[in-house]
Amino acid sequence: MRLTGTYKTFLLLIAIAFLSSKNQQVFAQQRGLNDTIPTFAVIYEGDTIEAKTLQILLLRSHYDEAHMNANAKWTRLRNAIYVTYPYAKR
Known part of the structure; x- marks a missing residue:
């Protein structure tokens, strides 16, 4: 099997691209000194959910006892x- 000039050039370009990409390191994120915020998390049914403590909420009714009764x-x-309505309808 003889390789044509175009095929040789294509293979050479692929080899150069592959070898040059091995020298570069890729990072998803760069962390700085003040970039992290510590939070608490809970694993619930396989999902990681942020855990927060909520403040106490007091509710007051505007209705008096007679109105509620x-x-x-x-x-x-x-x-x-x-x-009883369905039976009265018959």
Whole structure:
């Protein structure tokens, strides 16, 4: 099998590209002195998730006890109607 001039040139260029690329080192990131932020992480079902401690949140209702009782009664009545309505429709 004889190699043609074009084929020899192509192989020579591939060899030069391969050999020249071996001398270069490639880094994904360069870390500086102040580039890292330490954080806590948790592994949950194979995923790494950042763990944070949240502040306590206090909630206060604007409704008084009588209004909340009336709302609970209304909710119970509404749910009872939802349950009995299909039977009353027949």
